[in-house]
Amino acid sequence: MNLWGIARLDDFDPALCRGSKISERHEGARSVIVIGAGGRDLFDSYLGSMSVREHASNAGSARIASFASWARHLVENEVGHLKRAGYAAQAVYPNDPRQTCFAQMAETAGLVVASPVVDLLLHPKFGPWVDVRAAIVVDTALPSTGELEFDPCSGCSAPCLKACPAGTYSEAGRSELARCADHRQSGGCYEGCDVRRACPIGRDQAFAPEQERMRQSQKLSWMRRTFGLGIWRWVPTGLRRRF
Ligand code: SF4
Ligand code: SF4
Numbered sequence: 001m002n003l004w005g006i007a008r009l010d011d012f013d014p015a016l017c018r019g020s021k022i023s024e025r026h027e028g029a030r031s032v033i034v035i036g037a038g039g040r041d042l043f044d045s046y047l048g049s050m051s052v053r054e055h056a057s058n059a060g061s062a063r064i065a066s067f068a069s070w071a072r073h074l075v076e077n078e079v080g081h082l083k084r085a086g087y088a089a090q091a092v093y094p095n096d097p098r099q100t101c102f103a104q105m106a107e108t109a110g111l112v113v114a115s116p117v118v119d120l121l122l123h124p125k126f127g128p129w130v131d132v133r134a135a136i137v138v139d140t141a142l143p144s145t146g147e148l149e150f151d152p153c154s155g156c157s158a159p160c161l162k163a164c165p166a167g168t169y170s171e172a173g174r175s176e177l178a179r180c181a182d183h184r185q186s187g188g189c190y191e192g193c194d195v196r197r198a199c200p201i202g203r204d205q206a207f208a209p210e211q212e213r214m215r216q217s218q219k220l221s222w223m224r225r226t227f228g229l230g231i232w233r234w235v236p237t238g239l240r241r242r243f
Contacts, residue, residue: 001074001133003036003123005109005145012108020100022137026090030141034102034109035075035134038126039205042133046070064214068095075134088139094132095222106132110145117153117172118160118195124150127202131215152201163198165189181223185230190216 008031013023022029037043046067075091082089094102103121106112112121112130120128161169166183169175183189192212207215224230 001035001037001071002041003038003111003126003130005034005106005111006142007032007034007105007109008141008144011144012104016101016104022092022100022135026137028088028139029137031138031144032105032109032135033078033138033142034106034111034132035078035136036106036111036130036132037071038123038130039202040208040211042071042131043067043208043211061217063210064217067214068218071133075136079136082136082138089136091134091136093134095218100135102132102135105135108144108147110148113148113150113152115153115160115199117156117158118169119175119177120160120196120199122150122152122199122201124148124152125202126205128196128199129202129205129207156200159198159200160195163194165194169195177223178227181227181229184216184220184223192216 009022009029013021016022018024022032049070072091072093075093079089079091092100094100103112103114106121107114111132112123114120115122115128121130121132122128123130158172161172164180166179166188168177168180168183180189190213191209192207193216197206206212
């Protein structure tokens with residue numbers, strides 16, 4: 001993973017909603033090390049780690065699960081290093097059943113800034129082509145890396161605002177994600193998100209086509225659960241949040 005930063009709980013946890021605070025689940029936690037991946041490096045390393053036979057047998061949803069588990073293994077290795085160095089450390093992931101606000105943690109740790117225009121996290125080199133993959137919760141107040149001083153949206157003509165074929169964004173800072181969810185559920189944006197592609201920052205760092213399809217597919221799973229689409233329409237809202 002090529003992006004990381006440290007945030008102290010005092011700097012973000014009090015502002016999180018009840019139920020998503022790190023302090024509610026990790027007694028004694030003081031800091032988080034937020035880990036992310038920008039551009040294609042992580043996916044290329046994953047592809048390079050597979051044998052020819054694995055390449056052939058590992059397609060579609062199996063490939064998504066295999067990539068996620070391979071990336072998780074890298075994070076757990078870092079947790080092991082920290083434990084051996086004497087820290088109490090535990091990893092949390094964006095798709096854990098009890099979700100935490102990873103965008104807020106990543107911003108406080110200086111990995112990315114959140115666009116005030118559309119729902120994109122932006123990095124000075126990688127633009128919106130970043131994945132926040134995990135955070136390692138530790139029991140020590142580590143020195144924080146600090147937020148990024150990066151404000152690409154001021155003065156930008158905001159091509160991202162008009163790019164969505166489903167009209168998810170009507171004006172800066174206003175989104176209707178249910179429109180995005182419906183559009184995707186009917187097969188739209190399977191290959192990628194036009195809003196992300198419209199952003200001029202870090203275009204040369206865009207994900208590989210397969211990597212982008214995998215990301216879209218993972219996000220669609222999250223949206224189905226969140227908006228009660230597909231088989232999730234039969235599951236009551238309160239129950240959906242437990243999965
Ligand atoms: S296109 Fe411009 S306004 Fe939109 S997210 Fe990118 S930098 Fe910000
Ligand atoms: S995935 Fe498609 S529908 Fe959703 S915001 Fe991006 S362009 Fe719009």
